[in-house]
Amino acid sequence: MRRHGLRFPCPSRADGRPLSIAHRGASAHAAENTLEAFRVAAGLGADMWEIDVHLTRDGVAVISHDPALGHTVGVDARIEALDLADLRALAPDMPTLDETIALASKLGQALYVEVKARGAGAVTIRRLMAAGFQSAVLGSFMIDEVRDLVDAVCPFPVSVLVPLGMDPFALAAQTGADIIHLCWERGGERPQDLVTQVLLQQARELDLGIVLWHEARRAVLDELIDMPVLGICTNNPEMMARLDPLRALGIQTVFHRGANRFAPENTVSAGRLAFELGADYLELDVRQSADGALVVIHDATVDRTTNGTGRVADMTLSELRALDAGSWFSRFHSGEKLPTLREMIALCQSYGRQMYIEIKAADPVNVIALVEEMGFLADCFFWSHDTEILRNVRAVSHNARIRSTATDYPTLDILKAHLGPAIVEFHPDDFCQRAAECRALGMTPMLQYFGEDPEIFRQILLLRPPMLNLDRADLLLAACAGGKLAGDSHGNAIRDAG
Structure with missing residues (x-):
């Protein structure tokens, strides 16, 4: 850090890897900048939450990316023009900075605070200090705000956010920031190429830390993780906190109904998230519709995990697909559909992973036929509570x-x-x-x-x-x-x- 002897040094990982900074929380899996997004981020292995701070009319620091409420709740009102009580009536899910600090303390997470409003940096420092919270970084695109934080001897590291096309070292010199935060996610298909060895060396010589943009492209992120930087922002913290080290120990993981703590069980979202976390096998449940389609759902009825009612076996595939299989889990997942077994096998194949198929109530002949048609027999295994179903699986296929x-x-x-x-x-x-x-x-x-x-x-x-x-x-x-x-x-x- 440029300012040596900071009262609270920059958070870091014991293994030396870049910090996983959840951009507005796990915003790919929950409504951004909400307590739920922060909880999900912690569960998905994030080290730090990137949060955006605005001030209400009565001076309370609240968490929101936008200065107005149009994007989040569809109301034409600005945060700075509302007292906290009025804001809460319009946007009840918008947390205060104090609430976010308390949750971060409870879950052992650090905070990366982007100051969005002039003067919000000083308020943030006071609230962090009042809570005894030490693991934080403060930064902003606003040059004057960054300069004010440095001049006020902010006890936390200070970053300057650098738009694409701007010289990060000129901005660091202008502000006195400790960290250059390169917001270069729009730098083409390979923005990682912009982070050159020359840039990294110059940052080292100037005692500047580096934080990188929010990234969700696997190929890009895999290269960024190997760079000597402090942290990487991402909407998908699971992409940095994977279970790959378990494979070195000879452990293969099977995710029951997918990553069901973070997405509605037995859905494409739950399966995709399981694989991004590093699951080797996706476990799912198969039933047969009234018209013979193989669908993925645990219960005999649709009542618990959809907005409908009735038995799966009495409904056609068209009727089942018309149901909402996500809103029961969260508003964020509203509109999720019941998947077919074919869709889930295709998802597994796209990741090169395997599947554990529990046959709840389906004809084994149909299940094996689909698996073989898709060339997937060697990449899955079967089980059922019904021993007769398992006997039929074996009768249909010796392999x-x-x-x-x-x-x-x-x-x-x-x-x-x-x-x-x-x-x-x-x-x-x-x-x-x-x-x-x-x-x-x-x-x-x-x-x-x-x-x-x-x-x-x-x-x-x-x-x-x-x-x-x-x-x-x-x-x-x-x-x-x-x-x-x-x-x-x-x-x-x-x-x-x-």
Whole structure:
């Protein structure tokens, strides 16, 4: 940092990688600059939230990108012209800075504050200090505001936001900022090429930190992550907080109904998010419509996860597709559709990933026919609560991979002889005792844990199961970030979990 001896230094990661700065929260998955967007960002592995601060007429700092309410609530009114009480009546989901600071403190997140209104920087400093909050950066496009922060000896690092085409070093010299924030996302298909070695070296020589624009293009982001910068903004923090390190430990992850904590279960959104987080397998549930279509939904009725009512088996595909399968989860996901199995297989194939198909109520002949038509048989495995369905899967296809449950059989020998499964699911207490025997019989043990105990997730990493079927991807991310990924192969918490 240019201003040496800052009272509160810039936040950083222990592993030296750039900070994942969630742009207006996880704004690809929740309404931007809301407490929900910030909660989702934390769950998706963000280190820091980028927030925009305006001032109400009565001087309260609130979080909003725009100075007016037209974009968020469709009201023609400016924040600066409203007292907080009036603003809350019009935009109840708009948080105050104090509320955001409190949530960041609770969730262990840092704050990257873009000052949007003159004078909001000084108010932000006072509120941060009053809350005892130390992990923050303040910045702005407004040159005078940045200069005022530096002249006031802001105890937090100060950044100047640099539009495309502007000289970042000239702006740094003009303002005295500690950080140049390069807002160059519109710099063509390869904006990363604008961050040259010459630029990086000059920043080092001037003791300037670098923060990069909000990015959601996988190819671009993969190159940015390797750069020696402080942080990268993104609407999709999951793209920086992936589970890829688990593969080095031989652990394949199975996401139950997709990333169902962050998107409506069994939807394309939940599947896509699971893969962006690094899931190896997408688990989903298949039922058959009245006209024989294979649709993805867990329940026998549409009542819980759509805006409709009735049994799936009594409705045609057209009727099912007319339903809203997202608004029950959040307003942000309103309009999400029930997907077909064909669509979800295509999604898996686009990512080069695999699928765990639970057949709830569908003809196995139709399921296997579709899977084979799409060339997907080797990339999926099957299970059903209905043993007759599984027997029919095996009768239809000798090559289909089947999953069995260890607790359904007195011995693993009997289990293997029944359907010749490729994968055997164990609950935590059984895994420690029987996984080795399962491997010796030529079957892959899969540990299933749908609980929420962070300590058990840490112990699971020590066990290194070859497959892990989980419901809480956020807790697995937290375990990966907060604990060692190698160590003793025994876990008391696992053995006590049953």
